[in-house]
Structure formats: structure tokens, C-alpha cells
Amino acid sequence: MEERKKPALSTQIFFALVLAVIAGIAFTQYPQFAVIYIKPFGTIFLNLIKWIVCPLVFFSIMAGVVSMRDIRKVGVIGGSTVVYYLFTTAFAVAIGLLFANLFKGFFPVLSTSDLAYEPSATSVNFMDTLVNIFPSNFVKPFVDANMLQIIVASLFVGFALILISDRHDTDFAAVNIANDICMKAMEMILKLSPIGVFCLLCPVIAENGPAVLGSLAKVLLVAYICYVIHAVVVYSLAVKSMGGVSPVTFFKGMMPAIIMAFSSASSVGTLPLNLECAEKLGADKEVASFVLPLGATINMDGTAIYQGVCSVFIASCFGISLTFPQMLTIVLTATLASIGTAGVPGAGMIMLAMVLESVGLPVEGIALVAGVDRIFDMGRTVVNITGDASCAIVVSNLQRKREKRKG
Numbered sequence: 053m054e055e056r057k058k059p060a061l062s063t064q065i066f067f068a069l070v071l072a073v074i075a076g077i078a079f080t081q082y083p084q085f086a087v088i089y090i091k092p093f094g095t096i097f098l099n100l101i102k103w104i105v106c107p108l109v110f111f112s113i114m115a116g117v118v119s120m121r122d123i124r125k126v127g128v129i130g131g132s133t134v135v136y137y138l139f140t141t142a143f144a145v146a147i148g149l150l151f152a153n154l155f156k157g158f159f160p161v162l163s164t165s166d167l168a169y170e171p172s173a174t175s176v177n178f179m180d181t182l183v184n185i186f187p188s189n190f191v192k193p194f195v196d197a198n199m200l201q202i203i204v205a206s207l208f209v210g211f212a213l214i215l216i217s218d219r220h221d222t223d224f225a226a227v228n229i230a231n232d233i234c235m236k237a238m239e240m241i242l243k244l245s246p247i248g249v250f251c252l253l254c255p256v257i258a259e260n261g262p263a264v265l266g267s268l269a270k271v272l273l274v275a276y277i278c279y280v281i282h283a284v285v286v287y288s289l290a291v292k293s294m295g296g297v298s299p300v301t302f303f304k305g306m307m308p309a310i311i312m313a314f315s316s317a318s319s320v321g322t323l324p325l326n327l328e329c330a331e332k333l334g335a336d337k338e339v340a341s342f343v344l345p346l347g348a349t350i351n352m353d354g355t356a357i358y359q360g361v362c363s364v365f366i367a368s369c370f371g372i373s374l375t376f377p378q379m380l381t382i383v384l385t386a387t388l389a390s391i392g393t394a395g396v397p398g399a400g401m402i403m404l405a406m407v408l409e410s411v412g413l414p415v416e417g418i419a420l421v422a423g424v425d426r427i428f429d430m431g432r433t434v435v436n437i438t439g440d441a442s443c444a445i446v447v448s449n450l451q452r453k454r455e456k457r458k459g
């Protein structure tokens with residue numbers, strides 16, 4: 053008898069997505085059932101992802117660093133990566149703000165009298181942010197899941213390993229084994245993603261089904277227009293001009309990772325698949341294993357777009373018009389906020405609070421978009437991971453050229 057082949061994970065996830073929509077609509081009369089009995093299984097899936105994310109980022113960045121075996125090379129590649137990430141992210145917020153302002157007339161002014169609005173002068177203290185990147189305790193970053201501190205720790209340990217490498221060559225192998233174990237554990241968790249996606253999405257639709265069709269549909273549409281424009285314009289230009297890959301090949305090759313990101317809403321969860329796609333598209337393994345985990349934590353163009361669009365939306369719901377300096381502040385804080393956002397579902401919405409606060413907008417406004425955050429999140433995660441992969445391809449190509457020049 054012919055053996056039946058299991059459909060690919062991305063196909064399974066896609067079916068889970070469709071089933072979740074159908075079941076969600078069926079449960080709109082009894083949303084409590086979906087929330088009480090289905091959602092917890094989605095939460096288990098998310099918990100597992102959160103559990104593995106810290107060691108995964110720690111070891112994969114360290115493995116990327118030690119595979120270069122040269123601190124200066126890490127500096128050059130790290131420098132190009134961070135510059136690429138910062139520019140594309142700032143551009144992303146700007147697109148979000150521009151389009152949200154263009155479509156502002158379509159956003160409703162809600163009767164929000166019960167949500168008190170008091171302009172505040174709170175601003176992000178950059179020196180504190182800087183100091184907080186450096187951990188004062190070895191295990192605390194892991195306990196708090198503080199990604200920036202984990203990155204700093206993994207860089208330090210990675211550098212130290214390179215420096216002692218003459219004496220202990222086997223240490224490199226140890227790091228790679230630890231990294232492989234984390235990747236494998238992540239892969240096992242991801243096998244559950246069709247169930248996870250179903251259980252997370254079904255209650256959202258059961259609770260918000262008809263509401264999604266209301267005014268929120270407009271702000272969602274604006275965000276999705278920006279996602280598409282940013283991905284098509286910025287990444288196509290980047291991979292074509294600096295990465296030497298045609299945009300069509302790029303997006304085609306990225307499809308499995310894109311589907312995974314759309315359904316899981318997690319950059320970190322998409323990391324293994326993203327590594328595979330980026331390498332197939334020509335990114336070097338050593339560059340990709342450094343740039344992609346870093347990107348899954350600090351590069352969030354989709355999240356930045358979402359924060360720009362939602363700031364304008366929330367402001368107009370409260371009848372507030374943003375000034376130009378306020379918009380510049382939003383570009384700056386949203387860029388920083390997206391750096392501090394963990395690549396897990398819903399993280400961007402929490403960081404939206406920081407952006408709103410920076411310009412004195414009412415944080416309670418988040419409640420207006422929270423119900424459909426998942427739908428924003430699916431799109432923004434696609435943009436986030438596509439940006440990471442484009443960076444891996446560009447940096448690999450630039451590095452190859454640099455090495456060729458050196459002979």
C-alpha cells in the first residue's frame with residue numbers, strides 16, 4: 053500500500069488557520085466556551101515558545117559569534133547589521149505615520165469621555181535604557197526574559213570563547229551542540245504549531261468576529277497597506293541592489309517562513325525556518341546564524357509600522373492631532389521600542405504603551421486596538437522576519453565582496 057505523506061508544516065498551519073476562522077465564527081454565540089476550553093491549549097504552546105526563546109537566542113548568537121573566530125569580523129558584520137536594522141525600522145515607522153495621517157479622516161472620533169486624557173510629559177530616559185541593557189546578574193536576564201541583556205551576555209561570552217580558543221578548541225563544539233539542542237527543542241515545539249495556531253485564533257474570532265468588521269477594519273487595512281508597501285519597496289530594493297538576489301526569487305524563497313510567521317505571530321518561532329530559507333537564498337551560514345537571531349529580537353519593522361499607525365489612530369479616536377515634533381518622537385521611540393520587543397506574539401502591543409507615553413497619548417487607548425491585536429500581529433511578524441532575512445542576504449553579499457577585495 054502506498055504510504056500517505058503528511059502535509060508540510062506550513063500547509064498544516066494554513067489549514068489550522070482556516071479551521072480556526074470557521075470554528076471561531078461558529079462559536080461567536082458562545083465565546084466563553086472558546087476562551088475557557090480552547091485558549092488554554094494555545095497558552096501552553098506560547099509558554100513553550102517563551103521557555104525556549106532565552107536559551108535559543110543566547111546560544112544561537114554565541115554560535116554565530118564563535119563561528120566567525122575573529123572579534124573584528126563580528127564587529128564589522130554586527131555594525132552593518134545594526135545600521136541596516138535601524139534605518140529600515142525608522143523608515144517603517146515613517147511609512148506608518150504617513151499613511152495613517154493620509155487615512156486619518158476615515159478613523160472615528162469615539163466618545164471616550166470615560167477614558168480620561170491627561171497630556172503627560174513623560175519621556176523615555178535614554179541613559180536609563182542604556183544602563184539597563186547591561187545585566188548585573190548572570191541569571192536574571194533569563195529569569196526576566198530580558199532579550200537585550202541576553203544578547204549582551206551572549207556577545208561577552210562569545211568573545212571570551214574566541215579569545216581562549218587556542219587553549220580550548222572543544223569549547224566551540226560545545227556551543228554548537230548547545231545551539232543544536234535548543235534548535236531541536238524549538239522544532240519539536242513548532243510541530244505543535246497547527247494546534248497552537250488553532251487554539252489561539254479561534255477564541256479571538258469567537259470574541260471579536262463581528263467587531264472586526266467595524267471601524268477597526270479600517271485601521272487594520274491601513275496597517276496592512278503599509279506592511280505590503282514596506283516589504284515590497286524596501287526589501288525588494290535592498291536585496292536587488294545590495295544582496296544580488298531578484299525580488300521575485302526572494303519572496304518566493306521566503307514563502308514557507310512567511311506562512312509560518314503569519315500563523316504563529318512569532319519571529320522567534322519562525323527562526324529555524326527563516327534560517328533555512330535565508331541560507332537557500334544565498335545567505336552565509338555564519339552570517340545568518342548571527343544576523344537572524346539578533347534580528348528576531350531587535351529588528352521589528354512590522355511592529356514599528358503598527359506602532360506608527362496605532363498612535364495616529366488612537367490620537368484621532370481621542371480627538372487629538374499629533375504635531376510634527378510629536379511624530380519625530382514617535383519615530384525615535386518606536387524604533388527603540390521595536391528593538392526592545394521580544395519576537396513573541398503580542399509583544400509589540402505592550403511596547404505600544406511606551407510609544408504612546410513618549411508623546412503623552414493616553415495609554416488606555418491600547419484597549420481600542422487590543423481586541424484585534426492578533427490580526428495586526430500576524431502581518432507585522434511577516435514584515436519583521438522578512439526584514440531579518442533581507443538583512444542576512446545583504447550582509448552576506450557585502451561581506452563576500454569585502455573579502456574578495458582583501459584577496
Ligand code: ASP
Pocket residue numbers: 317318319320352354355393394395396397398399400401429432433436
Ligand atoms: N509578534 C511579533 C514578532 O514576533 C512581535 C510583536 O508583537 O510585534 O515579531
